[in-house]
Amino acid sequence: EVQLVESGGGLVQPGGSLRLSCAASGFTFRSYWMSWVRQAPGKGLEWVANINQDGSAKYYVDSVKGRFTISRDNAKNSLYLQMNSLRAEDMAVYYCASWWKDSSGWSLVYWGQGTRVTVSS
Amino acid sequence: QTVVTQEPSLTVSPGGTVTLTCASSTGAVTSGYYPNWFQQKPGQAPRALIYSISNKHSWTPARFSGSLLGGKAALTLSGVQPEDEAEYYCLLYCGGAFWVFGGGTKLTVL
Numbered sequence: 001e002v003q004l005v006e007s008g009g010g011l012v013q014p015g016g017s018l019r020l021s022c023a024a025s026g027f028t029f030r031s032y033w034m035s036w037v038r039q040a041p042g043k044g045l046e047w048v049a050n051i052n053q054d055g056s057a058k059y060y061v062d063s064v065k066g067r068f069t070i071s072r073d074n075a076k077n078s079l080y081l082q083m084n085s086l087r088a089e090d091m092a093v094y095y096c097a098s099w100w101k102d103s104s105g106w107s108l109v110y111w112g113q114g115t116r117v118t119v120s121s
Numbered sequence: 122q123t124v125v126t127q128e129p130s131l132t133v134s135p136g137g138t139v140t141l142t143c144a145s146s147t148g149a150v151t152s153g154y155y156p157n158w159f160q161q162k163p164g165q166a167p168r169a170l171i172y173s174i175s176n177k178h179s180w181t182p183a184r185f186s187g188s189l190l191g192g193k194a195a196l197t198l199s200g201v202q203p204e205d206e207a208e209y210y211c212l213l214y215c216g217g218a219f220w221v222f223g224g225g226t227k228l229t230v231l
Contacts, residue, residue, distance in 0.1 A: 035220075037167075037222075044208075044210060044222060044223070044224045044225040045159070045161075045167060045210050045212075045222040045225070046222060047212070047219075047220040047221060047222055050218050050220070057218065059217065059218040059219055061219075062122060095166060095167070100172075104172070104173040104176045105152075105155040105172060105173025105174075105176070106155045106157070106172065106173065106214065107157055107169055107172030107173070107176070107178070108157055108159075108169060108172075108212060108220075109169045109172070109178065110169075111166040111167055111168070111169075112166065113166050114166055
């Protein structure tokens, strides 16, 4: 059974930092692209970042570029999101998700339950 | 930046049929946008339903189908069940490994 379990969320002051983690199991983690997706309170989903299988390619939504860093440790089956210079608008539930690719295309197929990040003084 | 637009809300009767759409500000949605559809119920994580226009996952109920319709990606629910009441999101590929979600459609079954 595929499992993605996020951790590391919490309360942080504006301008502060937080590191989110996602522990993966039940699939060959090193073979898949991974993403972070967030959802602000009462709002829709927002794609935040992607990372390829070996971590050599990373992509970010414009609003987090230069502040957030996605990374992975395939030996530990773990995905990370280092968040710096946090702003009120970064407050959200952050989901870790895995991509599936086949001959038909791409699917953001498996999701964790999310970890909540609150940015407030 | 690409904006992806969905109907904010739709209402359907049990047993009825409803189509949700997903449009891109850059033009017609094509297969190259790899449209994905997700269902999210309150307090839950999103669940993948459809990918690359019309491909279903093993857990996707048969009453859900995806297509391209009038330059948009579309999700059709046929024979709607009360448990289909949820928020539905589309996701489009916008090039260069960048993806954009639509704002979501709140589907009410009434």
